[in-house]
Amino acid sequence: MSDSSLQQPPKRIWASLITNLSYLPGLLTLHHSLNHPSPDPGIASTNLNAAQGTKYPFVAFYTSTFPATGLEILKARGIPAKHVQSVTPGITRKYAQDPRFAETWNKLIVFSLEEYDRVVLLDGDILVRRNMDELMEMELDGRDVLDNGQARRAFAAAHACACNPMKKEHYPATWIPANCAYTTQHATPDHAQSTAPAPGSGVGMLNSGVLVVTPSLKIYDEISTGLADLARIEKYDFPDQELLSEVFDGRWVPLPYVYNALKTLRMEGVHDCLWRDSEVKAVHYIFGTKPWHEDR
Template identity: 40%
Template structure:
């Protein structure tokens, strides 16, 4: 029986509710390694898995497991456990040869690949700690996916902020998202293909997978290889786990719709009539680059709050939330595609970062009510 196309897989995942024929043992898995700086993001990820921001009563049926480096400060591990999160210690995974890292935060990401060792589960979703759940996405655990394949979203290679590290072929024309529009982008993502080459690139922020020691051995064999050819290949990678997955699963990954890994920059890089972004369709927002917990947005004035009460739906389809405490301007950057225009990141990201802070306020209130023992430690990691 031939494999379904990735578009069909994505459509069935998006449209299904909970179609499993038998109970599966599943979990979301994220990693917190050498630095506690991602703790606020991971705690909010755990909270929004239980209480998605758009539909708080429709939480996930599956747990979040946080894998940590044993060298992580004990206070940080305690802060996770105090929030009711399952914690597992894992040993770091690093290549034997030279590596190229474009940002300090990617130094430890090879270790994320240890997710394949968790064979007691039937299916896992590897998810980054800088993500926030807007809508339940448990259907991904039940989508048709052969055990030797993974499902994830394409990498966005528009590079409109002209990052110096980006390859020359990272352009809007070569981005797998550029040909897609709403609503077909929700069910028919572009197939991974070598023409153009960037259409083979994936984003590892969310990966649907079947754990396997066979796959894990293939990964560790590659990372420990003494072959000059393979060492040169590894040294050429800028995004450690992401580039390795693209290599190991070349021809064996299926594209998911953008809404399952909605990069915050897509809101102004892939919006408007020719784009696909719609606020109400986002299931999981990915806070790449600047993290929202590092800068607290400006709070609304009383006048802004009153105006919001009568606000119509904005051009992106979402009515402004009058209960929001933060100044967010949906639609303001609808036509903004090029960071060379000089708009500061904190303004361009005001809407999506506002979502994070609104959710954080709700989580914070719940933690206070529940007598969370690590509140002081958490608050030290969050902008005042």
Template identity: 50%
Template sequence: MSDGKRAVESDKVWTTLITNLDYLSGLLTLNHSLVKSGSAYPLVALYTDTFPAEGLVALERRGIPAQRIEYLLPTKGRDYSNDPRFYDCWSKLSPFSLTQYTRVVQLDSDMLVLRNMDELMELELDDGDFAAEQTPGAAIGGSPPKSPTLDDLAVKNPSTRVFAAGHACVCNPLKKPHYPSDWTPENCAFSTQHNDPETAQHTGPDPVTASPLGFMNGGLQVVNPSEALFRQIVKHMEQGAMDMDFADQSLLSDLYRGRWVALPYVYNALKTLRWEGVHGEIWRDEEVKNIHYILAPKPWDEIDAVTGEWTGTEESHRWWVDFNRERKAIEVARGVDDKF
């Protein structure tokens, strides 16, 4: 997927996927927020051939290392015309292939780091090759690994820490008609923590018992890269992409069902959790380490192109706008003043 070389000296990195200019402002402000949080680790922009040259120049001018990866797409895939962003999401599986690093924490570019979370670089995970060997069906004559059944989960697998991520919120608060019918508050893992919000700040809902769906959100993934794991992932993608509603998220939730570390919401704080009637019972502004601006509009879409003023109303979006203004002021002082 890459040339096998490191883009930086560190063997532990944050990465974020960038395929077009639409998310570049998000990436730049994400990087600023990581630096401001005091992170000891660099952010590497994983770009595909669809990312234009002017974007690479913008990264270089700001000293953000970039690493080319191949655009990952199944041979036969699902129609995502209702949510075209999911075509790009397959490439978010690439960190599993980056074996030149010992730890990769993949972040979406529409995130904002509010507090240091370097501890994710030391989080215990299974060795990638060992985890691949323990996947049901993985060693049967090279056949694609099979999705685990409830019976499989009842038998303790020696590998239960393949990767780490936060749960998806399956409440579907916007009532999107193309979302699965079982995406309801009753099936949402976060609903199980409403009566114990203090625990929710430091412990994620159990990936096996908290929700019958066991679904993760791909915005933040903590990964020990492994060629064996990546081969397994690509096989599963080619085998079943037509049935995967949410691309990378569906694949990882299905293939490694119940075998991932569920992080507390604070590491991938989906902005909708803060909404009234969703999961306000557990949300604490002062505890959130990393907010994820899922869905549309993005905060940068609410900045007037002429006046530069923010036109939005959602308070959490204002946090991003403030960080973005701070970033731009620092860049101008350094002689970097482009449209990004």
């Protein structure tokens, strides 16, 4: 598929990065859900905006590993596609327990795409439940501030959940409920629907499933400098999100959980005391088995 339709790109877009066919069912569903969100019926009847499709366009970013058959499917669905460069740091770690992590470095390229004023990058395993166009207008540092190296609100993302409810043995020993940012909100669940845990809460790490970005080459230079520290990034358990959390420590804006509602938060005894189906705007189906892998 040609990128010709993007020669004069819109300035504010939703996007998702795809590198192979395995995530294509998810990306197609994500695109549909942005245009046709499915809020709780009670919400849809009282909040018309929640059920409205987005007014902003969606673009599929793809790397050279994405096959032509996938591009044809995107074209058939009317989804614009833009080729982006791969981000491949020279490390030897293969992430054997979570092979998908080897691809997540590629998401960092979004910070370099200055032809856009705002990109909200969504993982392909996200389902939109409610309109969330407000992310396109939320206050972040402008490019003038970013380019001067004075960023204090460089981008926005939700906190990672550090509870490790699936008891993955290769996760850090510090990833326990007591060290989770969302645990700090258990006493104030109403507040949690619209307010994020404080910056630096818990392990202080973001989840990169939803990234609200004002692209800036200055910011991307900082990322590239971090990528060049091979001894450090070789030790990362969570590639892109660990790098972003370290390089921009204290300089990213936390989002409320509703914008990146990790499906495991809803599990009994995890953060089910916070989760409200009626408030969640985007469900993130984390871990290796996705909804499209399950037998119906």
